[in-house]
Amino acid sequence: MRSDIDGLMAKRELQAVIISGGEHPNTIRRYLSNGIDIHGGLVVKKLGEAPALIVGIMEIEEAQKTGLTVLTHNDFEYAQILKAAEGDANKATIIFWGKILEKFAIPAGKIGLYGTGDLHIIIERVKQLAAMYPQYEFVGETGMTLFDEAFVTKDADEIRIIREVAQKTSDVLQATWDFIGSHSADGETVVKADGSALTIGDVKRFVRRALLDVELEDTDMIFAQGRDGGFPHSRGESKDGLKLGQPIVFDLFPRQLGGGYFHDVTRTWCIGHAPEKVQKIYDTVMQAFKIAVDSYEEPGQPTKTMQEAVMTYFEEQGHPTGRSQPGTTVGYVHSLGHGVGLNIHERPSISHLAKEDVFQKGNFITIEPGLYYPEEGIGMRVEDSFIIDENGALVSITPFRKDLVLPLRGAQ
Amino acid sequence: MRSDIDGLMAKRELQAVIISGGEHPNTIRRYLSNGIDIHGGLVVKKLGEAPALIVGIMEIEEAQKTGLTVLTHNDFEYAQILKAAEGDANKATIIFWGKILEKFAIPAGKIGLYGTGDLHIIIERVKQLAAMYPQYEFVGETGMTLFDEAFVTKDADEIRIIREVAQKTSDVLQATWDFIGSHSADGETVVKADGSALTIGDVKRFVRRALLDVELEDTDMIFAQGRDGGFPHSRGESKDGLKLGQPIVFDLFPRQLGGGYFHDVTRTWCIGHAPEKVQKIYDTVMQAFKIAVDSYEEPGQPTKTMQEAVMTYFEEQGHPTGRSQPGTTVGYVHSLGHGVGLNIHERPSISHLAKEDVFQKGNFITIEPGLYYPEEGIGMRVEDSFIIDENGALVSITPFRKDLVLPLRGAQ
Structure with a gap:
């Protein structure tokens, strides 16, 4: 600090x-x-x-x-x-x-x-x-x-701002969930009142405005559906209409307007319903998320222990990882998390290759396991941001639901 | 290019x-x-x-x-x-x-x-x-x-995009003019329907949303009133209410959403009416703007000749300049203009100190004379962006009026 x-x-x-x-x-x-x-x-x-x-x-x-x-x-x-x-x-x-x-x-x-x-x-x-x-x-x-x-540790003034940005970002997630949910479907496509498709561009415009209303700014969110979501940093195609039953990776990482502290959160949503295969992989990612959080013990612990716990689980479930197949482009292809602050990516790194990084009081970090099979139309990631508080506890500061299925409650 | x-x-x-x-x-x-x-x-x-x-x-x-x-x-x-x-x-x-x-x-x-x-x-x-x-x-x-x-010269593809961004920015200026004009006054303060002051923060929020609606993003606009406008890069105080009869420097330099080409334009507005002294200084700045444009002859001309023409005029009118008083903080304190593109400030520089810079076909530049007397509550700048076209002509691409007085036509 x-x-x-x-x-x-x-x-x-x-x-x-x-x-x-x-x-x-x-x-x-x-x-x-x-x-x-x-x-x-x-x-x-x-x-x-x-x-x-x-x-x-x-x-x-x-x-x-x-x-x-x-x-x-x-x-x-x-x-x-x-x-x-x-x-x-x-x-x-x-x-x-x-x-x-x-x-x-x-x-x-x-x-x-x-x-x-x-x-x-x-x-x-x-x-x-x-x-x-x-x-x-x-x-x-x-x-x-x-x-x-x-930057690795944040002081009390920074944590206060970071929590404010976290709450605002979660509010925007809720507003986006409600916005999409207010629509109806025509066949497999989500449609607006005039019958035209609700596009990814429409959703991104809604999100950017909702962020501005709470004095945050988008820094190039990911809203990637189906195959696109299978490439972890694909932004999604603005012209594409939202489809039922396809996993959508929504990675939102806004910051204070004009520059400042970031928040970083990802949800995977399936509109209307989730096919069995999608639900199964989602459950695996959610279990990995739980394993990651449960693997945290105390300040001083090497961060790589958390990534190793997740990799072991994914490998047991039959998914390739960057440890079992270095350079893999399917399965679990990235590190588990990173520090956040005035930069979207800071230390510590939560990677099996991070030799020096340990958890510390004052950390502001992400935990974000995911699985990617683009040729099967599948990309999944679930991410909360956490702080390690003054008692050494790992605390999520992203108070937003982790439901996979986003139901439509729009005009019948 | x-x-x-x-x-x-x-x-x-x-x-x-x-x-x-x-x-x-x-x-x-x-x-x-x-x-x-x-x-x-x-x-x-x-x-x-x-x-x-x-x-x-x-x-x-x-x-x-x-x-x-x-x-x-x-x-x-x-x-x-x-x-x-x-x-x-x-x-x-x-x-x-x-x-x-x-x-x-x-x-x-x-x-x-x-x-x-x-x-x-x-x-x-x-x-x-x-x-x-x-x-x-x-x-x-x-x-x-x-x-x-x-970057100094732009090709036809770039000019096409640059003209689109210019038109959108001018549309946002018009919308902002109309937005402010729709309000009424209570004494010397511009007020909203509920009687509370229309603040600089309110105007900036309106502008940011209007930019987003046309796929542009603000990069920290200046909307600085009275004394604040007398410091060329003061951003203005969000909490301040808009006042009648005070010059406001509104310097808007958005770019394509997510990064891309900028546009750069400044207007000075006085809401309701302009005091005689303000109008007089504004007329001087407008005359300097005309002198600058008229001093352009052809590609190959050193850019400093344009700044020198403006400095000579300001000095004749009794204003200090960076040539007559190097380091001055009042009068004409900055260079006349600069290249624009993917960066807000590029070459050529239009400065009396720019020894190598010449005008060229394909330039995308600003011309922005101004006068600053903060302790008198006065800052003034007028800026259009220009291209030098394939015929070597200097062409403004900022089609927006240069009226000083912005009348209120709001509720009586």
């Missing part, structure tokens, strides 16, 4: 971290800016000191809402720097960074560069910075990075 | 470009993938050959919609690589990249790395790639990059 950052910096012997990346959405910059991502600008955090924001003069009014110390380009006489660099913005940036390092009195040593942005720019900028300021070593990081480690 | 890419690669002596960046929205990846951005994956483009997509097995169904050649991790035996790397995903990635370079038979030499993603990862990845594959030089780029150059 945020309060860990100085310790995580010290462990890496970083004198400072600088978050850059221009106007791209930047979760690390948002994290250090108390939840507000300025469109552009740098965050500079010296070891042991509070982060500061450096922005263009046009951003100052928004930047001050972060509560951070805000400096503008004018505080570094950027206009003069740019003039001296004969209008070469790249050359000016290198000088500007030097002035920043000087102003914050960053001691010689390692400086960690983090953030989301243009890869091609940072690759060259690091070389130029290293050449210009040899007293510093400018470093990045792969693997379990500083901010991966910080 | 897309057809220039091989030439731009040859100019830089690049044997290949690789677009990486994980699941972050990635406009370069989208551009090379015919407008569809897969959530994750690499695009590899060898000099003289069509781009290819490499994705995880879960993404294959979406990836094939791009029309590109699609390979999956399985084609490179990634599961075995990961096992050999003892589950170390970072080490596995370096080996995986080597297999890709081998499979595409990329000749020794320079490889350009581009895209949007985690800066900290690419900084270290480049070092590891360089150490492992010394026959290649892995390079980034700053300044006017390969894709900046490509």
Whole structure:
């Protein structure tokens, strides 16, 4: 969590971290800016000191809402720097960074560069910075990075927001269930009052509006029917009409409007009725979900134990898994879950290949077993989001029913 | 445009470009993938050959919609690589990249790395790639990059989409104008039927829904009233009620739902009536807008000539500019315009400091003069988007009125 950052910096012997990346959405910059991502600008955090924001003069009014110390380009006489660099913005940036390092009195040593942005720019900028300021070593990081480690646990303020987003998302699921259920069928097709098919596009439009009404935004939901649902990340075809008796994978992962905390939930629905084979596979997925939750014991437990429990069960039931058949495209083809936060995918990873990841108090994670047989028209996934609370208990924060069959109660 | 890419690669002596960046929205990846951005994956483009997509097995169904050649991790035996790397995903990635370079038979030499993603990862990845594959030089780029150059001109397919987005955005402006106009006033405050204030939050909610209805999405519009509008990028305060006679800067820059082409337009509105001083400054901004458009002559003209014409006019009228007072926070504080496309800000830059930028056929640009005096409660900006068509003509594609006063025709 945020309060860990100085310790995580010290462990890496970083004198400072600088978050850059221009106007791209930047979760690390948002994290250090108390939840507000300025469109552009740098965050500079010296070891042991509070982060500061450096922005263009046009951003100052928004930047001050972060509560951070805000400096503008004018505080570094950027206009003069740019003039001296004969209008070469790249050359000016290198000088500007030097002035920043000087102003914050960053001691010689390692400086960690983090953030989301243009890869091609940072690759060259690091070389130029290293050449210009040899007293510093400018470093990045792969693997379990500083901010991966910080993001792994959420503090009380974050959990409060995360629970709000969870409740709103569940409300939208309920509204979507009711919306679809209000229709009727014509043969095997779900139809609207005018007799035309209710399409996946119609449902997605409904969901996006329902999300907006509670200040959430869609980030490309999955609503995939039949064969499409058999490919875990297929989005579904907007023009397709909803059919009775076909499994639909509905994976909804909205976030706070304008960027912020995500929620992640999946349900599999069969409209009207479920064929026996579909019901059987669904029951297997639901049993896997139960096994996953029951396999949780306590903080400190390696996350891979949960995935292994699920894989063992699926394999016993005759389904291939990524352990029994690495690279399989049918059966159980993905990991069991992941951390969530300002990013939709964070650590910990709940995978049989995750060697370092353990459950911790303050985790916000998904549990999402699934089975996929696209050529049989079958894809199934059931997912709740959980937190591990201050007592070390694994608690679902997705209070929405897990019925497979969504009955139509529309006009007869 | 897309057809220039091989030439731009040859100019830089690049044997290949690789677009990486994980699941972050990635406009370069989208551009090379015919407008569809897969959530994750690499695009590899060898000099003289069509781009290819490499994705995880879960993404294959979406990836094939791009029309590109699609390979999956399985084609490179990634599961075995990961096992050999003892589950170390970072080490596995370096080996995986080597297999890709081998499979595409990329000749020794320079490889350009581009895209949007985690800066900290690419900084270290480049070092590891360089150490492992010394026959290649892995390079980034700053300044006017390969894709900046490509994006500068749009082809006919892109212009068609850009015009559609422009029309939809103008329709939403009209709907917003009508929505606000349908209200009435109580004293100096615009009120709803129940007598409560119509707030900026209400207007933004209306706009977001109206955008969704035409398959566009807001990307953090500006609707800033009075003093707030005097800070060019202040978003406005959602809780504030709309007031009569105060200038409101409404800068709307939506894009196609899920990512895609932007439109960029700004209007300044005064509800009910405009005080004389506000009208006078607005007339000055409108005259600057006309001067800007009239200063355009032909393709090949340096863009800075347009900004210089506007600055000269503003300075003659007694307003400080970034040329007369570098770093000024009042008067005319920003550049005149910029390219637009899959990114909201692209080249060319229309700035007095832009030394290389010239107007070209196929440009999609904004022209947006403004004046800002926050302590006087004044911010003004008027912006249309333009294309430079196949005849070299500068054509506005924002067909929406530029009236300052938005009259209320609501309940009496």
